[in-house]
Amino acid sequence: MEFAVSRPRSAAFGALALCAGLLAGCGAEVDESDEAQTTTVNRCGEAVEYTVPQRAVVYEGGSADKMFALGLVDHVHGYVLPPANPPVSESPWAADYEQVEFLSDDLLNRELVVDANSDFVVAGWNSGFSDSRSITPEILDTLGIQSFMHAESCFNYPGFPEQHTPFDGLYTDMERLGAIFGVEDRAADVVEQYKNRVSAVQEQAPDGPPVKVFLYDSGTDQPFTAASQVPPNDIIRFSGGENIFGDVEARWTEASWEAVVEAAPEVIIILDYNDQPAQEKIDFLKSDPRTAALPAVVNDQFFILDYNEAISSPRNVDGLEKFGAYLRDYVNNRG
Known part of the structure; x- marks a missing residue:
């Protein structure tokens, strides 16, 4: 040590x-x-x-x-x-x-x-x-x-x-x-x-190909999202998902809507700020023509991640357990 x-x-x-x-x-x-x-x-x-x-x-x-x-x-x-x-x-x-x-x-x-x-x-x-x-x-x-x-x-x-x-x-x-x-x-x-x-969440992760997941932090012209070096990336992959920007060697980063559309995420994690409510972000994704046809948006597959479960914190583990349970239910019900 x-x-x-x-x-x-x-x-x-x-x-x-x-x-x-x-x-x-x-x-x-x-x-x-x-x-x-x-x-x-x-x-x-x-x-x-x-x-x-x-x-x-x-x-x-x-x-x-x-x-x-x-x-x-x-x-x-x-x-x-x-x-x-x-x-x-x-x-x-x-x-x-x-x-x-x-x-x-x-x-x-x-x-x-x-x-x-x-x-x-x-x-x-x-x-x-x-x-x-x-x-x-x-x-x-x-x-x-x-x-x-x-x-x-x-x-x-x-x-x-x-x-x-x-x-x-x-x-x-x-x-x-x-x-x-x-x-x-x-x-x-x-x-x-x-x-x-x-470990308990990892052991319960669903079998099969990982579910494509996009984390939406903020931004309308360009989405601000989680790359490989921040806790949501581990939350997603430990649960059995794949962060669509997990191959980007950065922390929080700007991406493009074109890249989001190309990845076609099945699930979208919405980062819930106290001063930027999650529902406002969901409403934007449903109304914007660039994102309205995404599989996650069409199927209403949104998971709300608390701000303190996304920044480095003991509450990362709480966020992992909640998202792990959500993703298991999603895969089981998807058929």
Whole structure:
């Protein structure tokens, strides 16, 4: 594994120690034994030394859910939740959300993190961290603020890229967070549970040729969809389907309606944003002459995938189980 424990270098961690002291004065619970050691964990392809964070800021539901699934609510100060995210009341960890602060419904930004006195930020590359908005792990490093990126998003992270299949990225994140917070055994148990649930869906996948599936995220002039490097691709293939854009080496990507028509998908997964309801997307597909004759549209074969089941999150496994059951029923009833 890539984890290692060592004593901190006083020069490198002076700023963090000072920050921790200030935070303790603000009511944060800082364990001195935690401060006395560091753990080296990969942040994408870069080995980084971490002290145990006490005031994490998490961006979007996937980041929050990973922390909550590991029982780390006491280490989370607050969350940032843009409008696309479903209400936190719908989360399996709704009670944990109630214990931490809602910081913003805007995009992640440096001022918010600094104002929150955060010592740790969890987000994805280009889905939270961004060069264009001047909030990157490197910038946070200069401020003495630690950061963690979802392994799934490391595919196109400049400088230190790292490639995982999407579900392996989820498992990697849980193991890495477990190491940073000293809850490795808990993380191992959680990952084992996820893998067992995934295996159960794979074992029940219908026989025969895979069902062609198109994921419709958004877009009218051109469809925005899931390629090979995001969780829906694994959800589709583990269930016994074939993502019609699964051979594209990218994460979320623009495609063409011509390519969708040529693939003739039997099933369409609709990504349900809180601010872009699924029914509006279904109505568009039924009314647009380019898509109205698709087999999935003609036969009304739409599956609604929750936003937090599509981004890297423990809820990917929930989405897999639901789509797996849907696809089995579809194949059995197709005749």
